[in-house]
Structure formats: structure tokens, C-alpha cells
Amino acid sequence: LKLTIDVDGESYLLECRPNGGEWEFTLSDAANSSGGASISEVMPGVFSVLLGARSFTVYVGPRAGSSGDDLEVWAGSQRHVVSVADSRDRSAKSANTSNAGPLEVRAQMPGRVVKLLVDLDAEVEAGQGLIVVEAMKMQNELKAARNGRVSKIHVTEGAAVAAGESLIVVE
Amino acid sequence: LNGRGTYHSQLDEGRLFHKILVANRGEIAVRVIRALREMRIASVAVFSEADRGALHVQMADEAICIGPPDSSQSYLAGDRIIEVARTAGAEAIHPGYGFLSENAGFAKTCGEAGIKFIGPSWQAIGQMGSKTAARRLAIQAGAPVVPGTEQGIADYGQACNIAAQLGYPVLLKASAGGGGKGMRRVDKESELQAAMRGAAGEAERAFGSGEIYLEKLIERPRHIEVQVLGDEHGRLIHLGERECSIQRRHQKVVEECPSPLVLAQPELREKIGEAALRIARAVNYANAGTLEFLADERGAFYFLEMNTRLQVEHPVTEWVTGVDLVRWQIRVAAGEPLTLRQQDIRWNGSAIECRIYAEDPENNFFPSPGRISHYVEPAGPGVRVDGGVYPGWTVPIEYDPLLAKLSVWGETRALGIERMRRAVQEYRVLGVTTNLGLFARLMADERWQKGDLHTGFLDDFMSRSAPVEPDSVALVASVLAAAQTAPQRRPAAIESDNGISQWRAEGRRGLLR
Numbered sequence: 001l002k003l004t005i006d007v008d009g010e011s012y013l014l015e016c017r018p019n020g021g022e023w024e025f026t027l028s029d030a031a032n033s034s035g036g037a038s039i040s041e042v043m044p045g046v047f048s049v050l051l052g053a054r055s056f057t058v059y060v061g062p063r064a065g066s067s068g069d070d071l072e073v074w075a076g077s078q079r080h081v082v083s084v085a086d087s088r089d090r091s092a093k094s095a096n097t098s099n100a101g102p103l104e105v106r107a108q109m110p111g112r113v114v115k116l117l118v119d120l121d122a123e124v125e126a127g128q129g130l131i132v133v134e135a136m137k138m139q140n141e142l143k144a145a146r147n148g149r150v151s152k153i154h155v156t157e158g159a160a161v162a163a164g165e166s167l168i169v170v171e
Numbered sequence: 172l173n174g175r176g177t178y179h180s181q182l183d184e185g186r187l188f189h190k191i192l193v194a195n196r197g198e199i200a201v202r203v204i205r206a207l208r209e210m211r212i213a214s215v216a217v218f219s220e221a222d223r224g225a226l227h228v229q230m231a232d233e234a235i236c237i238g239p240p241d242s243s244q245s246y247l248a249g250d251r252i253i254e255v256a257r258t259a260g261a262e263a264i265h266p267g268y269g270f271l272s273e274n275a276g277f278a279k280t281c282g283e284a285g286i287k288f289i290g291p292s293w294q295a296i297g298q299m300g301s302k303t304a305a306r307r308l309a310i311q312a313g314a315p316v317v318p319g320t321e322q323g324i325a326d327y328g329q330a331c332n333i334a335a336q337l338g339y340p341v342l343l344k345a346s347a348g349g350g351g352k353g354m355r356r357v358d359k360e361s362e363l364q365a366a367m368r369g370a371a372g373e374a375e376r377a378f379g380s381g382e383i384y385l386e387k388l389i390e391r392p393r394h395i396e397v398q399v400l401g402d403e404h405g406r407l408i409h410l411g412e413r414e415c416s417i418q419r420r421h422q423k424v425v426e427e428c429p430s431p432l433v434l435a436q437p438e439l440r441e442k443i444g445e446a447a448l449r450i451a452r453a454v455n456y457a458n459a460g461t462l463e464f465l466a467d468e469r470g471a472f473y474f475l476e477m478n479t480r481l482q483v484e485h486p487v488t489e490w491v492t493g494v495d496l497v498r499w500q501i502r503v504a505a506g507e508p509l510t511l512r513q514q515d516i517r518w519n520g521s522a523i524e525c526r527i528y529a530e531d532p533e534n535n536f537f538p539s540p541g542r543i544s545h546y547v548e549p550a551g552p553g554v555r556v557d558g559g560v561y562p563g564w565t566v567p568i569e570y571d572p573l574l575a576k577l578s579v580w581g582e583t584r585a586l587g588i589e590r591m592r593r594a595v596q597e598y599r600v601l602g603v604t605t606n607l608g609l610f611a612r613l614m615a616d617e618r619w620q621k622g623d624l625h626t627g628f629l630d631d632f633m634s635r636s637a638p639v640e641p642d643s644v645a646l647v648a649s650v651l652a653a654a655q656t657a658p659q660r661r662p663a664a665i666e667s668d669n670g671i672s673q674w675r676a677e678g679r680r681g682l683l684r
Contacts, residue, residue: 003654003657005650005653007650012650014650016651023651025651027650029643029646029647031643033643033647037647037648039651045544045545046545047651047655049651049652051647051648051651054648056644056645056652058648058652059545059599059601060652060653060655060656061545061602062544062602064539064541064602071653072602074599074649075645075648075649077607077611078642078646078649079608080653082649084657109538109540109568110568111568135538135540163541
């Protein structure tokens, strides 16, 4: 079994095979970790992981404020954002997130559009503010992740928006 | 009395009231319901349509929906709440904090409806409701206040003269304000006019009144407050101070008792406690209340304002004094005399509280509502959690994002900090971003441990604190656990294993071998 795993933006290759009740694994991290691990799902989404003598309780859940496949993983008091893909799916996935295609700016949480900072067809630069959304009495300015042109505006000022709803598209 | 007959008996506390309505939500509603259950008083929760599944609804004996999610039509709808209290047969209303707790009109209407408002008199709420009026009262009572104007400022010319007299830097504040809104620091005269416009505009929008006033700015101030408790027969005591200097956007995040400043200058507690009592006596204060002060390094202190209600951070006082403040609120509201005398109050050890918010400290403390997927509270010696959430609960966007208050007690401040560090490590909240990681780093901070605090401490800490060095073995454990959840992707395997995780399928094959 081979998996490509992204942890906090870094990509790792995990190879593992079952060995009795345990797992033999190799991970392409800085230390090229390898060895045996005992993994037990003690509650749905909660894993007891024994690595040598060290014991970790690892919590796995969907990532806060994300509508995608990202996972939020806690081991001890350490938090990671993780996504897991079979290494074969890798090429298709990375093509999707590359810089070439349209970039959708989505609402991080339910709220209300306070102000549109750009017009349709405007050229924008990376870091430029696009839209101000208010949620829980706080205003948040969403910015362009890269240079491009505003190709779609899906909302108007004052509109209520749901979490994950597409607001603006930059191409 | 309200026509239902005698409801207070000093012999049997459980018969003070038979039923009390809790006009609040979240952790404070849960806190009050717990006290009511211990006192064998039936509890009535009220809730908005957004809170049908909320913890306080589940915990109460009775629960009644009072309106739509918008709090102006639910938790702030005083007349509706009084009507519900009547229908349910509740003899009293506990307002918690926020919402209607400091609304003199609501307290008055409760009284007229024959329902006891658990708090001070509506007159005392009204007198303390305006910061400028409270300040005049404090001066008359002989308590120190920050040098500044007593009335709202009429115009720019007047402001110039006053600021020059006080000496820069000065602080502009909103008369009706709170939470840092309508507040501006002014370092020199050339900045004054623009700052006045900004502060007045912000105050107008936030509070409906653009009245502002001027104060001398105290550099590196500590926020220290005093808990008072009084009955309706004239006895009033103080329960010592709380230090609440760890704030973000002028809102408290960490509170403790004793204040590190009192640990260094023990005589300060009695001095500031006496000042607090003088002010509270001036309005014949009854029930629980808090007087807020600014203090500087030398131990000089100045009265700021009074909160005429139970405070969010009351647990640290309860830890150190052993006094159950909510229980006493209910007892004195029923007319019972306060049997605690000032000399009975002892302060034992040190308590710290962290407010666990659904917010992201790395993104300017922006709120992060959502569904809580995993939730595990810490436990063990000296740990208390006042929570209002549970796993599976979706934190609504309509209200304050406070999830819970984690408080600990230790024999000393240093031991309290170690215990808080341990408790924060045990706490798990997934699905919403919280500020737990911030507390883990703060507890390890040397300046925090030394108690060298001021209200700008947290901003300064955020800019200098480096992320913790990650544990590479924990990363491996995370990867292995996350891989367990990898969805089935190979078509052949999907057919044979019905979408069971590829890992589990391989594991099963491994065991069969």
C-alpha cells in the first residue's frame, strides 16, 4: 500500500504493509522513518498509535471551516492539516490545484457580504482585497491568492452567504 | 413578595424559590442550572430557534423557545421572557451576564410583574450604567479615579484644554461604551481632532450615543477588579481581586486570583477592596457585582466602572475563597441575610481561568463557528470546566463564540500554571479552530510566569512568541492515523470491500495470512 500524504503543505510518501496485528511502514520524512506501529481505532476518529514505546492518542476529523477532503489531525497537543491520496490519484489532483485554472474565493463561514472591493473584469494582484464578509460581528477581508482577472461575482452587497459558497472567481 | 406566599425560609434553602427562569444561553446558563439543581429549585431554560439543540436546553427541567435566532427577538426580548416566566410559574429570573443582565428597565419590569430579578436593584443598575455617572459616584465616595473629565466633552476647544491639563498621552472613551468600542489613544494635540471624530462615530454606531470623554492614559496598566457580594439588609463584603490583564481587542481571555501584583504587595488587596466597598455602598448595592480598576506597577489604582452582574470570570474567585457566588446570588435575592462576614473570607492558593473561544489566534482572533467533531474536556485534580458545548454541536454564528471556561487551582501561582499547562494539553476540540494552542504557549512564557502583566501583554506576546518546535514522532503518528481514514480508491478493491478503508482491508488480509 502506497499513499501520498500532505501534512501542513509538505508532501510525504507512505509505504506500509500489514505484519500480524501491526504495520511495517516507511515514511519519506526528514528522518526517513521506518519501523513497526500498532494502531487501534479506540473510538470513531480516535486512534491509539504506539510507535516503539511511545503512545499517542490521535484525533482525526474534518478540517475546521473546510468543505474539502482536508483532515485536522491532533497528536498530543500538536495539530496538523493532512490530506491523503492514493499515489496514483496524485497527478490528477495536483493538476486541479495548480495556478492555471480559475480560482474560486469562497466564504469561510456563514455570514453576510458587507462590501465588494472589485468590479467584474477588474485585474487584481495577489494579496489584493476582493470582498468583505461579516460573520459573528467580525469583518473579514478575503484576498486574491494570485494575480488574475475577476471573471465572476456571484453575490451582491448585503447578501447572506453559506459556508463554502463561491463568492468571486479570479482567472 | 409576589402574591405566591412566603418564599423565603432560612431553615430550608431549597424552599427559597421553587422555580427559576434562566434568561441566558451557553456556558453561563449551564452554570446557573447546575446551581439550581444543587438547591433543588426547578430550572426553566429559554432558547432561540438557533439553540434548539444547545446544552442548556438539554440540562434544564423545562425549556421554552422564545423566538428567532436574532438575539433582539429572543434573548433580548424582555417582555416575552417575563411572559414565559409567568406562564411557567417561575418566581425569579437569573439573567446571567450580557443580554438583559445590566438592563435597568428589564429589572424594573420584572419587579412590577411580581418576578424577582436576581441581581441588584434596578436603581443601582441605572446609576452604574453610565460610566460618567459611576465616576462621579466614585469621586463622592472618596475612591480614586483616573484623572479626566466627569461630563461628556462638548467640543474640540474644550477637549484641547482638558487634554493639555491632563498631559498627553490621553484616552478618548465612549460614555455608553464597553469592549473597547469608541476608544482612542491620543499622543499629541495634532491627533486629537481626528481621534474625536473617529471615537464619537464609532460610539454612535455601537451604542446609539456619540458622547465621549477624556482620561489621562495610564501606561502599561493592569486590569484588576474586585468581587463584591451584598444582601438586601445592608451587609456588603468583598471577595478580593481578580487580575484580567490578558486581553485581546480589549476583551479578557485569561483571569486569575490573586493578582500577581497583590502577591508582590499583599496590603493592596485590603486597600482596593475597601475602595470597592465604598463605591458599592453608595448605591446600596445588593447581590454580586464587580468593580473594575486600572492599576500601575507601583500599586496605585483607579476606579473604571462597575459591572452590576455576575462576571464571566467568577470561577477563579470561587476556587480561591470557596464561596459559591451563584448560590449566594439566589439566596440573597430571596431575602436571606448574608451570613458571611468580611473576616470569614480567606484566600487560599491561586486560580487561573482561560476562556476557550471558537476563534483563530493566528488570523486576528477571527471567529470560527462550525460543527464540533471531537470534544474532550480535561479533568483530574484542581480542574474545572464551565462549558456550554458537546461533540456534534454546531457553534451558531449568531452569538458570542465562547465555548467554555477552563479554570484550575494550585497551591501557588507557579503550580497553577503547571496545572493549566497540563489541562490545556488534555483538552481536545476538533471541527472548530480554538485558542487552546495560544494558552499552551502562554503558560510556557517566562514573562507570564513572572507575572509582569499589563493590558497590552497579549498583543506583545503574539508578536514575539515563536511557534513550538514540532515533535517529529508525533507527526509520524498523525500520518499513520490519517492514513487509516484513506478512502477506498482502487475500483477492484471497492467491488470486493464495499468502500471499507483500504488500510483496514489490507490489515484484514494481513491477519488472514
